[in-house]
Amino acid sequence: MPHIDARSVDGLDMTIDRGAVDALAGGMRGRVLTAGTGEYGEARTLWNGMIDRRPALIARCLGVADVVACVKFARVHGVLLSVKSGGHNIAGLALADGALTIDTSLMRGVHVDAPGRRAHAQAGCVLGDVDRETQIHGLAAVLGFVSNTGIAGLTIGGGFGYLTRRFGWTSDTVKSFEVVTADGRVVRTDQDHEPDLFWGLRGGGGNFGVVTNIEYELFPVGPEIMGGAVAWRAADAPAVLEMYRRLVADAPPEFTCVATLRHAPPAPWLPREIHGTPIVALLVCDTGPTDEARERAAAIASFGTPVGNVLQPRPYLQQQALIDATQPNGRRYYWKSEFLPGVEDGLLKACMASLEHMPSPHSAILIFPLDGALNALDEDHSAFGSRDTRAVVKIGAAWDDPADDDANVAWARTAWDDITPFSTGRTYVNFLSAGEGDARTRDAYSANYQRLADVKRAYDPDNVFRTNKNIDPASGAGRGQG
Template sequence: MTQATIATRDGTTTTLIEETLDEFRQHLRGPLLSPEDEGFAEAARIWNGMVEKTPALVVQPTGTADVVATVNFARDNDLLFSVKGGGHNIAGTALADDGLTIDMSRLRGVIVDSGEQIVTAQAGCLLGDLDRETQVHGLATPGGFVSETGLAGLTLGGGFGYLTRRFGWTVDNLREVEIVTADGQVRRASREENVDLFWAIRGAGHNFGVVTSFTFQLHEVGPTVFGGLIAWPFERADEILETYQALTDDASRELTVFLNMRRAPPAPFVPKEWHGERICAMIVCYSGDLDGADEALTPIQALENPIVDLLQERPYTGMQSLFDAILPKGKHYYMKSEFAPELSDDLLSTMRDRFTESPAPGEMVIMHIAGALNEHDLDDGAINNRDARFALFPLAMWEPDDSKGDQYREWVRDVWEQLQSYSTGGNYINFQTADEGYERIETTYGDNYDRLTEIKEKYDPENVFRVNRNIQPQLE
């Protein structure tokens, strides 16, 4: 690599000559990759195939020192800069198009202290890495429902999964981080140290630096849970929705049930005659004492004659990876999100009716998340959304060669606009798409937004970390 033309923060480009690149490389132990190098394509590849971005350069750090060198280089040269953890973000903010991307994928160490019930994980970890190590000890922390999700991105945007009803947002379980801020300093942030930074990281963390490690509180979960997927013909939707509504009114926190209206995938566990047909499904995870599973699931099991019934005892790690195969890297994904305070009859009938009009890749998802997250103070972290009891997601996923992407996105947007009348006003920052504007970011953080701009000004006044759902410093 003799030189590189690269985007700057002001929207122009600059040329980095060979001597500049060589000097930068001397400060790194990990590789500095350009598009012609082996390994670049994978380093610049993310989950959502709809995102078409290519960085000019990618650094793959092997430790915190490499992160410090990269942040200093990006800042000193005014480069457009992004951070890639697992690359699972829907909007593609892991990549800086024509800029400099730091790919954390080589940092995947996990250390479990089973006595203290805490775990420290490096920022390149996927959820599967974390779950694999913590489940050796029968421990877990709330985090997602796809094992290939990046731990860093999930956490910094709040994070939720099957255990959220019991233990809150992922960031409610965050004890400490190591972070490299825009000035190149390595800081620890917790409830006792750099308290303002720690508050901001818990929900808007993409904006304040490169987190190199996370320390979480763990809880006794597994290693076996009861759960899986169960589905019925969509023609029974009214019956299924009524049961779901009643179930989520009374369910113990050990039981998490998500509802999904979609077309049945051509998977081996689905009878062939149902492939591509509309179904109404529940995704179930009971993480309490297994002796109580039958009683907890009685309302679901009373819904007889399912098309598919995969409910069974399974490893918690198996529950976490159950849907990996139907959410592969490279498909086109588009979704919107709202948080709801309740499941009214009108909301449920609206979602049912709009699904009947959906194009083939269209889905409706309702996630029951009420519980521990509602018991924290409204300003306990930047995450906001403490009034959320359900998460609503209209979405579509399709193959890259499908020419009807515009139609699918239009359907999702139309449904989303209709669902906003049932919303708390909040939404999930990790599921915001690239076409959602700045006002949407302000809405996400609500009353916490002004405080975030003050902290941004303190730690990143030049907005070095701007390739994200961006909080701008007050000076801008």
């Protein structure tokens, strides 16, 4: 076949000459995959099984030069570009039909400068890669809760995890980025070099280029911490959640406790008769002094009549992968979420009511307290902002059978309607599902949106990077595929 069917940057059908693709592949260290080649199927697989997209080309880059070659190729041929790292975005933004996908997921090197407390991580790393290399020095970056999530999407979209109350959004802890811009330049940007680009990349997502390396500040953590979970029957949820509300209101920044409402998974730490029944669980990560952490853990575990308790001293690395099994690749997922000014009684009641109607045993409602370091910075410190956030609630629908799509999406939407009165009015761009459009992107950035549009105009005036939660350089209005 002399041509490959593709989609242009403007969304029109087009063809690319196969000779040009061969020339691109010949000049790269990595491979360029097309439909029908062996690895294509695996390379277009995303975490969310709801998303089924077929790029024209998937370039499995092995270095920055490969990324530069792909950006230039896309510009010359006018083909739509998408960028994939961990492939965990709920809306599937890493892929687009007919696009050239720049896949960085094979670029997974990490260099730790332990005395300088810095990690330099390539964009294809998953969280566990960075944790593994930093923990041998007793250090950690501020990353998320599931170890196989990509660092790139998480960090440039904001990022939070067990250490956020101590140190802020993940993007607050980035010291520099290496990025390939729309004109094919390789730029190292930090507070002093191209500071507007640095500002935009800390929360503004993949709107400004392809990030190839991230420099994180590291903090002494572990290697052992107090962590795990305690669970109670759902009938105890009113008392447990009231205890939780008081606990997190007074907790020191070292203590992070996530409330979960769901059906009990068939996990060995929960008795068999509980499996599949509604529970409330508190997921704890306490990096405070050992004696204080033990005291806090004992107070939680002795509250009421828990049905399971695995809150104990454990390696931080283990904690970072504790809930991985609840989020398998390929299941069908749909999320709704809101940032909260606090954990109000009415919010907890709404969440408990939604648990009663949860149609799938794999779904969960999660409340993460985030208050602390992030509140101390100004709203315009970085693109991400949301400095009034004190917690986030996520309605996470998860199920297996496509025949159950409508019921599960409807449940998540109804549950979301019930929690929106308790929102700050802002939402987390990295938790936006497919179909949540421009207005939600603007909600996510609020007062910082206009400056993001200015940075976009300066670095990507032709909107080459548009298959994301898009900042439109022309109108200042979001116009992404999600």
